[in-house]
Amino acid sequence: DAGVTQSPTHLIKTRGQQVTLRCSPKSGHDTVSWYQQALGQGPQFIFQYYEEEERQRGNFPDRFSGHQFPNYSSELNVNALLLGDSALYLCASSSARGAETQYFGPGTRLLVL
Amino acid sequence: EDQVTQSPEALRLQEGESSSLNCSYTVSGLRGLFWYRQDPGKGPEFLFTLYSAGEEKEKERLKATLTKKESFLHITAPKPEDSATYLCAVQAAGNKLTFGGGTRVLVKP
Numbered sequence: 001d002a003g004v005t006q007s008p009t010h011l012i013k014t015r016g017q018q019v020t021l022r023c024s025p026k027s028g029h030d031t032v033s034w035y036q037q038a039l040g041q042g043p044q045f046i047f048q049y050y051e052e053e054e055r056q057r058g059n060f061p062d063r064f065s066g067h068q069f070p071n072y073s074s075e076l077n078v079n080a081l082l083l084g085d086s087a088l089y090l091c092a093s094s095s096a097r098g099a100e101t102q103y104f105g106p107g108t109r110l111l112v113l
Numbered sequence: 114e115d116q117v118t119q120s121p122e123a124l125r126l127q128e129g130e131s132s133s134l135n136c137s138y139t140v141s142g143l144r145g146l147f148w149y150r151q152d153p154g155k156g157p158e159f160l161f162t163l164y165s166a167g168e169e170k171e172k173e174r175l176k177a178t179l180t181k182k183e184s185f186l187h188i189t190a191p192k193p194e195d196s197a198t199y200l201c202a203v204q205a206a207g208n209k210l211t212f213g214g215g216t217r218v219l220v221k222p
Contacts, residue, residue, distance in 0.1 A: 004156075033209065042117075042200055042212030043157070056207045090156055094208075101147070102210060104156035 002027060004093050004105035012111045013081050021076045021108045025093030031055075032074040033102060034066060035090040043090055049074050050096055078110075086112045115140045115205050119213035126191055126220045134186040134216045136201030146184050147210065148177050149200040157200055160186075191220045 005024045013019050025032050031050045035043035045058035049068035068074045072093075078085055088109050092102035116139045126132055138146065145164050149157035161170045163179040170177050174195060176187040186199055198217045202210040 006156075031208070035210075040214075042119075042202075042214045043210070045209040045211070048208055056209055058209060088154075092210075100145070100204065100208060101159060101162050103159055104149070106156045107154075109154070 004091055004103055006089075006091050006105040006108050008108060009106065010109045010111075012113065014113050015081055015083060017081050017112075018077065018079045019081060019110060021078075021089050021091075021110075022073065023076070023091030023093075023105060024073045025091075026103050029093035029095050029103075030072050031094045031096050031100075032068060032072065033092045033094070034074070034076045035092065036060075037088040037090055037107070039087075046076070081112045083112050086110060115203055115211040117201055117203055117211055117213035119199075119201050119216050121216060122214065123217045124219070126188075126218065128192055128220055128222050129190050131187070131189045131191070134188070134199055134201075134218070136184040136186070136213055137182060138184070138201075138203050138213075140203045140205045140211070142205050143203060144206075145204045146179055147202045147204065148175075148184070148186055149202065151198045151200055151215070153198075160199075188218070191218075193220050193222050196220045 033048040034046040037043040047057040052068045063079045088107045091105045094102045148160040151157045161177040198215040202212040
Protein backbone atom coordinates (compact mmCIF):
# COMPACT_ATOMS: atom_id res chain seq x y z
CA ASP A 1 0.00 0.00 0.00
CA ALA A 2 1.69 3.19 -1.21
CA GLY A 3 1.77 6.00 1.27
CA VAL A 4 1.69 9.70 0.52
CA THR A 5 4.10 10.62 -2.26
CA GLN A 6 5.47 14.05 -3.16
CA SER A 7 7.51 15.42 -6.03
CA PRO A 8 10.05 16.75 -6.54
CA THR A 9 12.16 15.91 -3.47
CA HIS A 10 14.34 19.01 -3.79
CA LEU A 11 14.00 22.25 -5.70
CA ILE A 12 16.12 25.38 -6.10
CA LYS A 13 14.52 28.60 -7.38
CA THR A 14 15.40 32.28 -7.47
CA ARG A 15 13.41 35.18 -6.03
CA GLY A 16 10.40 36.16 -8.09
CA GLN A 17 10.01 32.78 -9.77
CA GLN A 18 7.01 30.48 -9.47
CA VAL A 19 6.99 26.87 -8.26
CA THR A 20 4.57 23.94 -8.39
CA LEU A 21 4.76 21.06 -5.93
CA ARG A 22 2.81 17.82 -6.32
CA CYS A 23 1.24 15.32 -3.93
CA SER A 24 -0.50 11.96 -4.32
CA PRO A 25 -2.53 10.88 -1.28
CA LYS A 26 -2.50 7.52 0.46
CA SER A 27 -4.78 4.96 -1.15
CA GLY A 28 -8.37 5.43 0.06
CA HIS A 29 -7.85 9.03 1.18
CA ASP A 30 -9.77 11.93 -0.34
CA THR A 31 -8.50 14.96 1.60
CA VAL A 32 -5.14 16.67 1.14
CA SER A 33 -3.57 19.26 3.44
CA TRP A 34 -0.41 21.29 2.83
CA TYR A 35 2.03 22.52 5.48
CA GLN A 36 5.17 24.65 5.48
CA GLN A 37 7.97 23.73 7.89
CA ALA A 38 10.83 26.15 8.41
CA LEU A 39 14.08 24.76 9.79
CA GLY A 40 13.83 23.96 13.49
CA GLN A 41 10.11 24.74 13.71
CA GLY A 42 6.86 22.82 13.67
CA PRO A 43 4.77 22.61 10.47
CA GLN A 44 2.41 25.53 9.70
CA PHE A 45 -0.94 24.83 8.01
CA ILE A 46 -1.32 26.37 4.54
CA PHE A 47 -4.66 24.96 3.29
CA GLN A 48 -6.72 21.83 2.84
CA TYR A 49 -8.54 20.46 -0.21
CA TYR A 50 -11.57 18.18 -0.30
CA GLU A 51 -13.81 17.41 -3.27
CA GLU A 52 -11.58 19.63 -5.44
CA GLU A 53 -12.31 22.70 -3.30
CA GLU A 54 -10.29 24.61 -0.72
CA ARG A 55 -11.99 23.71 2.56
CA GLN A 56 -9.85 25.63 5.04
CA ARG A 57 -6.94 28.06 4.82
CA GLY A 58 -4.22 29.17 7.21
CA ASN A 59 -2.51 32.57 7.47
CA PHE A 60 -0.69 32.49 4.16
CA PRO A 61 -0.84 35.16 1.42
CA ASP A 62 -2.62 34.70 -1.89
CA ARG A 63 0.73 33.92 -3.50
CA PHE A 64 0.08 30.42 -2.18
CA SER A 65 -2.61 28.63 -4.16
CA GLY A 66 -3.58 25.06 -4.76
CA HIS A 67 -5.63 22.60 -6.70
CA GLN A 68 -7.08 19.15 -6.22
CA PHE A 69 -7.75 16.83 -9.12
CA PRO A 70 -10.57 14.26 -9.54
CA ASN A 71 -8.13 11.46 -8.56
CA TYR A 72 -7.57 13.34 -5.23
CA SER A 73 -3.97 14.30 -6.04
CA SER A 74 -3.05 17.91 -5.36
CA GLU A 75 -0.72 20.72 -6.35
CA LEU A 76 0.66 23.63 -4.35
CA ASN A 77 1.65 26.70 -6.33
CA VAL A 78 3.71 29.57 -4.97
CA ASN A 79 4.11 32.75 -7.03
CA ALA A 80 6.64 35.57 -6.71
CA LEU A 81 8.95 33.54 -4.49
CA LEU A 82 10.63 35.24 -1.54
CA LEU A 83 13.75 34.14 0.33
CA GLY A 84 11.50 33.42 3.31
CA ASP A 85 9.60 30.80 1.32
CA SER A 86 12.59 28.47 1.70
CA ALA A 87 11.28 25.54 3.74
CA LEU A 88 10.19 21.91 3.73
CA TYR A 89 6.72 21.66 2.18
CA LEU A 90 4.70 18.77 3.52
CA CYS A 91 1.59 17.17 2.11
CA ALA A 92 -0.71 15.16 4.36
CA SER A 93 -3.67 13.02 3.38
CA SER A 94 -6.67 11.85 5.35
CA SER A 95 -10.12 10.40 4.88
CA ALA A 96 -13.13 12.63 5.42
CA ARG A 97 -15.09 9.52 6.42
CA GLY A 98 -12.60 8.29 9.02
CA ALA A 99 -10.92 9.62 12.14
CA GLU A 100 -9.18 12.28 10.04
CA THR A 101 -5.71 11.27 11.18
CA GLN A 102 -3.37 12.96 8.73
CA TYR A 103 -0.52 10.95 7.22
CA PHE A 104 2.43 12.89 5.86
CA GLY A 105 4.57 12.48 2.78
CA PRO A 106 8.37 12.87 2.73
CA GLY A 107 8.17 16.54 1.79
CA THR A 108 9.70 18.79 -0.86
CA ARG A 109 12.70 20.85 0.22
CA LEU A 110 12.51 24.28 -1.50
CA LEU A 111 15.46 26.64 -1.49
CA VAL A 112 14.94 30.18 -2.79
CA LEU A 113 18.12 32.07 -3.68
CA GLU B 114 -6.45 31.03 18.42
CA ASP B 115 -5.21 27.49 19.02
CA GLN B 116 -1.79 27.30 20.66
CA VAL B 117 0.57 24.40 21.35
CA THR B 118 3.77 24.62 23.40
CA GLN B 119 6.21 21.76 23.71
CA SER B 120 8.92 21.38 26.34
CA PRO B 121 11.76 20.89 26.62
CA GLU B 122 13.04 22.05 23.23
CA ALA B 123 15.82 19.48 23.38
CA LEU B 124 16.53 16.41 25.49
CA ARG B 125 19.72 14.40 25.76
CA LEU B 126 19.31 10.95 27.29
CA GLN B 127 21.55 8.01 27.99
CA GLU B 128 20.33 4.72 26.60
CA GLY B 129 17.88 3.24 29.12
CA GLU B 130 17.22 6.59 30.85
CA SER B 131 13.42 7.09 30.83
CA SER B 132 11.94 10.58 30.46
CA SER B 133 8.80 12.51 29.53
CA LEU B 134 8.01 15.17 26.94
CA ASN B 135 5.32 17.77 27.59
CA CYS B 136 2.76 19.28 25.22
CA SER B 137 0.59 22.10 26.62
CA TYR B 138 -2.32 23.30 24.55
CA THR B 139 -5.01 25.96 24.42
CA VAL B 140 -7.85 25.14 22.07
CA SER B 141 -11.58 25.65 21.74
CA GLY B 142 -13.24 22.30 21.33
CA LEU B 143 -10.48 19.70 21.05
CA ARG B 144 -11.28 17.07 18.43
CA GLY B 145 -7.99 15.22 18.77
CA LEU B 146 -4.39 15.50 19.92
CA PHE B 147 -1.74 13.90 17.73
CA TRP B 148 1.85 12.82 18.31
CA TYR B 149 4.27 12.44 15.42
CA ARG B 150 7.91 11.45 15.15
CA GLN B 151 10.11 13.24 12.58
CA ASP B 152 13.58 12.19 11.47
CA PRO B 153 15.88 14.84 9.93
CA GLY B 154 14.83 15.84 6.42
CA LYS B 155 11.80 13.52 6.41
CA GLY B 156 8.06 13.91 6.86
CA PRO B 157 6.38 13.39 10.24
CA GLU B 158 5.47 9.77 11.05
CA PHE B 159 2.17 9.24 12.87
CA LEU B 160 2.39 7.76 16.37
CA PHE B 161 -0.82 8.33 18.35
CA THR B 162 -4.18 10.08 18.43
CA LEU B 163 -5.80 10.93 21.78
CA TYR B 164 -9.38 12.15 21.93
CA SER B 165 -10.38 12.71 25.55
CA ALA B 166 -8.85 13.44 28.95
CA GLY B 167 -7.70 10.30 30.72
CA GLU B 168 -6.97 8.42 27.51
CA GLU B 169 -3.64 6.60 27.18
CA LYS B 170 -2.00 4.82 24.23
CA GLU B 171 1.18 2.76 24.01
CA LYS B 172 3.50 1.64 21.25
CA GLU B 173 6.72 -0.17 22.08
CA ARG B 174 8.72 2.16 24.39
CA LEU B 175 6.33 5.11 23.93
CA LYS B 176 3.25 5.95 25.96
CA ALA B 177 1.05 9.00 25.40
CA THR B 178 -1.37 10.43 27.95
CA LEU B 179 -3.88 13.29 27.81
CA THR B 180 -5.37 15.72 30.33
CA LYS B 181 -7.60 18.73 29.72
CA LYS B 182 -4.61 21.06 29.34
CA GLU B 183 -1.63 18.94 28.34
CA SER B 184 -0.32 15.69 26.96
CA PHE B 185 2.77 13.73 27.89
CA LEU B 186 4.86 11.39 25.79
CA HIS B 187 6.74 9.00 28.04
CA ILE B 188 9.80 7.24 26.64
CA THR B 189 10.69 4.15 28.66
CA ALA B 190 14.23 2.73 28.48
CA PRO B 191 15.01 4.56 25.22
CA LYS B 192 17.38 3.23 22.59
CA PRO B 193 19.52 5.25 20.16
CA GLU B 194 16.97 4.56 17.40
CA ASP B 195 14.43 6.60 19.40
CA SER B 196 16.47 9.71 18.58
CA ALA B 197 14.20 12.06 16.58
CA THR B 198 12.08 15.19 16.89
CA TYR B 199 8.70 14.50 18.49
CA LEU B 200 5.86 16.77 17.36
CA CYS B 201 2.55 17.37 19.10
CA ALA B 202 -0.46 18.79 17.24
CA VAL B 203 -4.09 19.61 18.07
CA GLN B 204 -7.12 19.49 15.83
CA ALA B 205 -10.05 21.70 16.77
CA ALA B 206 -12.80 23.25 14.69
CA GLY B 207 -12.14 22.58 11.05
CA ASN B 208 -9.56 20.06 10.05
CA LYS B 209 -6.21 21.79 10.28
CA LEU B 210 -3.50 20.62 12.64
CA THR B 211 -1.80 23.21 14.86
CA PHE B 212 1.70 22.04 15.78
CA GLY B 213 4.07 22.83 18.60
CA GLY B 214 7.72 23.52 17.93
CA GLY B 215 8.76 19.95 18.71
CA THR B 216 11.18 18.32 21.16
CA ARG B 217 14.50 17.09 19.74
CA VAL B 218 15.48 13.89 21.51
CA LEU B 219 19.00 12.48 21.35
CA VAL B 220 19.63 9.08 22.94
CA LYS B 221 23.30 8.28 23.42
CA PRO B 222 24.51 4.66 23.67
